[in-house]
Amino acid sequence: MVNDDPEFAPDLYRGVAELYDEFRLPYTPALITQLLDDTGPTGRVRALDLGCGPGLLAFVLADSFAEVWAVDSEPDMIDVVRSKIANSGIRNLHPVGAPAEELQAPEDFFDLVVVGNAFHRMPRRQVAERIAAWLVPGGHLALCWSSSPWSGPGDWKPAFGELLADWQHRLGADNQVPADLESTRNEQPDEAIIEAAGLVSTGRRAFTQPHAWTPGGLAGFIYATSFLPITIFGDRTSEFEVDLAGRLRPFLEDGVVIDEVSYAYDLFSRPVPADT
Numbered sequence: 587m588v589n590d591d592p593e594f595a596p597d598l599y600r601g602v603a604e605l606y607d608e609f610r611l612p613y614t615p616a617l618i619t620q621l622l623d624d625t626g627p628t629g630r631v632r633a634l635d636l637g638c639g640p641g642l643l644a645f646v647l648a649d650s651f652a653e654v655w656a657v658d659s660e661p662d663m664i665d666v667v668r669s670k671i672a673n674s675g676i677r678n679l680h681p682v683g684a685p686a687e688e689l690q691a692p693e694d695f696f697d698l699v700v701v702g703n704a705f706h707r708m709p710r711r712q713v714a715e716r717i718a719a720w721l722v723p724g725g726h727l728a729l730c731w732s733s734s735p736w737s738g739p740g741d742w743k744p745a746f747g748e749l750l751a752d753w754q755h756r757l758g759a760d761n762q763v764p765a766d767l768e769s770t771r772n773e774q775p776d777e778a779i780i781e782a783a784g785l786v787s788t789g790r791r792a793f794t795q796p797h798a799w800t801p802g803g804l805a806g807f808i809y810a811t812s813f814l815p816i817t818i819f820g821d822r823t824s825e826f827e828v829d830l831a832g833r834l835r836p837f838l839e840d841g842v843v844i845d846e847v848s849y850a851y852d853l854f855s856r857p858v859p860a861d862t
């Protein structure tokens with residue numbers, strides 16, 4: 587299997603999983619409700635959250651499925667999933683530490699596979715073919731996405747973007763994310779790769795939700811990214827937070843800046859053979 591997708595380092599989220607769980611925004615409930623509506627789980631079927639991180643999707647899907655697998659390649663993320671399971675009483679969540687391209691799962695097994703903000707980090711062709719085999723006929727794949735606070739409209743965004751670029755440079759963190767990621771995805775879109783694996787696109791659903799960020803909330807979000815993770819700041823987090831507060835000061839109202847967060851999912855289905 588040829589993989590010409592750019593490769594991410596395998597440990598980009600080491601040491602940030604708890605911050606990720608605390609500071610990254612949950613998917614808007616409107617997205618979850620619509621996804622369940624579009625895919626119609628009976629409550630007796632299985633779901634897989636691939637590249638689950640601390641399980642933002644897996645935990646909210648648990649009520650609607652008999653069993654949900656939460657799979658991630660980074661051990662720290664799976665440790666957080668395990669501790670949340672222990673503290674929540676949820677018993678139908680099955681955490682697995684494995685890369686998507688090595689996961690052992692039966693064929694024709696899952697009714698829904700979700701991949702939240704993670705498909706672009708995986709060897710897409712290989713993973714799409716594996717997902718197509720894991721899905722039952724008529725099952726669905728949803729690539730879920732949410733926007734980041736440095737993108738989209740907002741008078742404070744240019745100042746925030748400059749802050750991040752400055753700190754990437756200061757910390758020598760310009761190469762955390764592969765430089766050719768966007769060009770590769772533009773040349774070989776996710777949809778084409780997934781359809782080549784035998785799934786059929788059924789379209790995109792998009793949502794927005796306002797969010798009020800405090801400077802502390804934005805700092806936490808940044809510390810939980812793979813391009814400026816807290817682990818590369820060393821003893822400079824206070825310096826970063828003072829700089830962040832200073833650059834946002836002209837835009838703060840009641841201590842917050844307002845964002846319009848975008849959420850979306852791209853939905854695909856595995857065709858049902860004509861003779862069944």
Ligand SMILES: C[S@@+](CC[C@H](N)C(=O)[O-])C[C@H]1O[C@@H](n2cnc3c(N)ncnc32)[C@H](O)[C@@H]1O
Pocket residue numbers: 599610636637638639640641642643657658659660663684685686687701702703704707708709
């Ligand atoms: C941006 S986080 C998304 C986490 C969560 N799904 C969400 O929606 O917030 C990307 C996650 O994908 C995981 N990941 C990256 N490559 C992977 C792979 N090949 N197999 C499994 N997980 C992978 C990372 O460890 C990380 O937890």
